Amino acid sequence: MSDDAGLHNETLDRALQAIDERTYWSAYPEHPKAYGEVAPSEGEAAFNALIGTEFATGQSSDGFATVEETSPYGISLGVSYPRTSVDTVIHDATAAMAVWSKTSPEERAEVCLEILDRLATSSFEMAHAVMHTTGQSFLMAFQAGGPHALDRALEAVAYTYREQKRIPGPVTWEKPQGSRPPLVIEKNWVIKPRGIAVTIGVSTFPTWNGYPGVFASLAAGNPVIVKPHQATVLPFALLVRTARDVLSDMGHDPNVIQMIVDTPGELVAKDLVMRPEVGIVDYTGGSAFGDWLEENVTHAEVYTEKAGVNSVIIDSLADAKGAFRNLSVSMTMYSGQMCTTPQNLFVPADGVPTSDGHISYDDIVSGFVGAIDGLLGDDARAGSILGAIKGTDALDRIDVAQASGTVLLTSRAVPSDEFPGAIMRTPAIVEVDGANKDVYMTEMFGPVIFVVKTASRADSVELAREAALRSGAITWLAYAMEDAAVDAIVGAAVDGGVSVAFNLTGGLFVNQSAAFSDFHVTGANSAGNSSLSDPAFVVRRFRVIGIRTEAAPAV
């Protein structure tokens, strides 16, 4: 982008370097202190001022609609959003596309990066919106909902920008014709955006999972219609309001991005995505609707992240205490409501080797359960790790899990002084036999952990592989000391189409996926058909039209 005069060239160039190198880089600071002294209180005040209001975006609407938005922390949100219709948003998006589709990749990237910068300045407002709609702790809501989501968005913009720029400018094609004059043809190519893009949001990580598709589509010249999850609306509303402000400020039609909400009893996603004008659908959420989209929306490109069953394989332990400490955090943070949270811990019945000799099955289990019990013993600390539970389904699954095996640690309610209405639970830890596949090879999203007793170290790997093939998986975490074991686990992970981390004992948790380095979801099993972000996530968001012109004959 160095030939362009945009404000954000350096950022985009650095992002392009980062996606090639895949070493550590971040554009938006994850430390709240980096945002200055007044930002926290201003952000909180801005969020509080939204409660109970009519949230205007400026788009065509017929007043405001009440929605079924809920706060796991028990506060009343009471925000209403523009009431519109599928016909209206499709109409306005079509009109916006006529111009937006003809802007240059440089200009589109510039607009996208300005939106991201604007969103970054309101990271505290967004953090409160994410926290109170998803149930995440404040720090997770700030980081994952703000800077980490912005990094993921920037990554998607960088990929999309680069893929468009791989088409050369005008060229002269000259084919020799032996003794006759050569054929000389002037060639050029025009980017044609794919069509109206729909992003269907998820209730738990609306911005982190939603931004990449939104910004990849925008950067490729497509207008975007955002359809938030019916119970988590506010974060997408903030995105849409900010993006529309930036578009207007930069001289573009704000209808390049719009939102449409579900209202009680009336879900709009199916009507929306089946419109022939829709060319792109991005979806994060449960498998049932994700599978429906993949099977029925054949007129558009569909990108899904659905459910999976993630596994931890204990093959051998160089640092048992470190492993239990790491697992106690990764398996409990945000109460297992991350698509990357491990659900199953595979432990051989006859124990495993450690760097200090053999450790028995019972000692592994007691070490693991003890680490979690200790971590969550203090209510205040438990609350800051667990956050609150989004959706009553997760509570039901605790009961189902506790009835399906030997309960090693019973789930308990955690009281909150700050939010008396918060729904907080420690995880249920349940022991099941490896043969009892129907129990643990099903996703139990939320605070449910299965300790799976297996016949052997090899059996653990095979069962994890089978779970990935059967139910999908996004992450594996394995503890293994020997090269042969590592190779076998990598082989099984590749078979299962799931990424794998080894021997995490320190400050990195398997749940965490870093923009510009980790591909989030492989697209190689039923947990999703695409990856955040890789070339495959962006290249079909536009097509290329060729123009050939016979050169005028030489005089």
Add this chain to the structure above:
Amino acid sequence: MSDDAGLHNETLDRALQAIDERTYWSAYPEHPKAYGEVAPSEGEAAFNALIGTEFATGQSSDGFATVEETSPYGISLGVSYPRTSVDTVIHDATAAMAVWSKTSPEERAEVCLEILDRLATSSFEMAHAVMHTTGQSFLMAFQAGGPHALDRALEAVAYTYREQKRIPGPVTWEKPQGSRPPLVIEKNWVIKPRGIAVTIGVSTFPTWNGYPGVFASLAAGNPVIVKPHQATVLPFALLVRTARDVLSDMGHDPNVIQMIVDTPGELVAKDLVMRPEVGIVDYTGGSAFGDWLEENVTHAEVYTEKAGVNSVIIDSLADAKGAFRNLSVSMTMYSGQMCTTPQNLFVPADGVPTSDGHISYDDIVSGFVGAIDGLLGDDARAGSILGAIKGTDALDRIDVAQASGTVLLTSRAVPSDEFPGAIMRTPAIVEVDGANKDVYMTEMFGPVIFVVKTASRADSVELAREAALRSGAITWLAYAMEDAAVDAIVGAAVDGGVSVAFNLTGGLFVNQSAAFSDFHVTGANSAGNSSLSDPAFVVRRFRVIGIRTEAAPAV
């Protein structure tokens, strides 16, 4: 690829350069003389020796099957092919994949390029096989079926190789942690091929249209099962035999590529593609089955090239005679049996400007019809341009077309001294009014040309645009002198998702699409969902599995 010791590095490097630059380049000479003095007679003898034989490929089979292969030149082919089953080819492909999927991108590219070189040495044998199954003239069969198809294959290999190599090798990811030690994670990535690839062949250009998918899939580590068109089998059989020989010679399982044929009354494509082991389907052919694939094969990546209605727009003429001369060839070569052949010639009722003043509608029509009539007046020359007709449907369409408007030139049978049984026809040229959309906005594959009388120059553009949106289109050819007209036509072409050529009067015909420069099919209208070749054609033929390992703590 410069760090690898393969034989074909220079070719691959040059191809990688070519797809970026998109200026003229070719790896395989299109002039028959480049292949030496004995190649023509040896190739013809090799082809003749195949007639009436059992064609062995070495794959698992239960004897040989009679097929419904036909020659438009009326000769008896009588070749039978290995009789196998969907279960057998899936089983053997699955076994082959276990090893092929683990070879390196370098090794796979090396094998692919060796196959292409081996195919190049038997270009004359392939030319006769293509000619006698498709009905192409010998020179077209040689060039499009041989070197041009090999160029397209090499292009696909280059794209696939490069996309795999964009994933970096092992990297160290080091995230600062303020005053604490950084998080240090070793990262690596593994390519996971998508799954068994099926290529469903077309009757008219089996190698040119089929090779890109076959070789992209092979280069990405997927085994390939080829299902030829039931009436055009031999070219794919030669591909499979050659590729299996090369695989064996280079120490690989020859079942990395297999074929399965339709037998009378038993079409196998649907059973084959619905197998869950299939991850990729490449298809060229009619829209009915292509649409079925796009709508039903949701478990695999589906790449289609289907039917379209191509247009010529006469807005103004700098060189009327040159235009008629160029059109007389492009609209008659291979009797309109190219997916890129123009079907409709849009001419304004009140004529158009030329560089020598105004030309009336009648003069345009008489100039155009006269050019075709003159070109095809001599039977021998007509035969060498028209080739022979594949499929009786095309003959039926001549009658339908001639009954649907004013016949400007009646189709006639062209006798052939060399092949008395050849089915050869000059095109029917039929005038229809622009309002009669149902007639000319439907694809009439074969020797049918519509002259569409329009209300104005702008009306021509609008009708061509509507035809592209309604029925798909692969090529437009426009004659226009003024910038405003060119801009309007480009705008309509982009709307319609169709590539456009301007003012062709010389030796390039709009039907021709050059490897390494022209993207064949845009993927942006119903004529096909993908393009030969671009990154989108290859990036989903593999996925990427991430491996993260916590670095051992510093001592």
